[in-house]
Amino acid sequence: MSDSTLWWLLAGSAVALELFTGTFYLLMLAIGMAAAALSAHLGAGTTVQLIVAALVGSAAVVGWYFLKQRTAGDPSVRSLRSVNLDVGEVLQIDEWQADGTASVKYRGAQWTVIQRPGNAPTPGSYRVAELVGNRLLVDKM
Structure with a gap:
């Protein structure tokens, strides 16, 4: 050979x-x-x-x-609207807790909400960016 x-x-x-x-x-x-x-x-x-x-x-x-x-990595599947219909929905957060989380009633249940690191926890309207475990990650509108 x-x-x-x-x-x-x-x-x-x-x-x-x-x-x-x-x-x-x-x-x-x-x-x-x-x-x-x-x-x-x-x-x-x-x-x-x-x-x-x-x-x-x-x-x-x-x-x-x-x-x-x-090259930039692919976006997280958790942040795609075609995979998770919660992405893009608007939440009204009235109060943030000391640990940086908030609790909101969404789709008939209580959800824990977190935001991206480095953002100030202020009350207002937030848009769901992705689902992280059983928490909603939100961005300020």
Whole structure:
């Protein structure tokens, strides 16, 4: 079996394993293995193939890591109106407690309300931003 065939089989195995685990980093390593297969097609020796696989695969992993760090994360599912119909509803809060929570009657039940850290607890109208456990996280309107 030629070196390039072995590298292509390894790259395919890494892609198949990624489908089972769901981690994107295995695809980056598969790119390194594909680069090693291409270097084997060009006639490079085993040592050069290993170096190419290591460098290209590592560079792809590091590049993907920094790319993911720079992009903003997906919004929390708890804050999507399509998932939680309470998001966007307006509450009237008359009084905040000393611990930064409030209790309001909403949809026929008593709810504990919290607000984002750093906001002053003042009475008034608030919009539900997301559901955190059994508490409503609100933003001042």
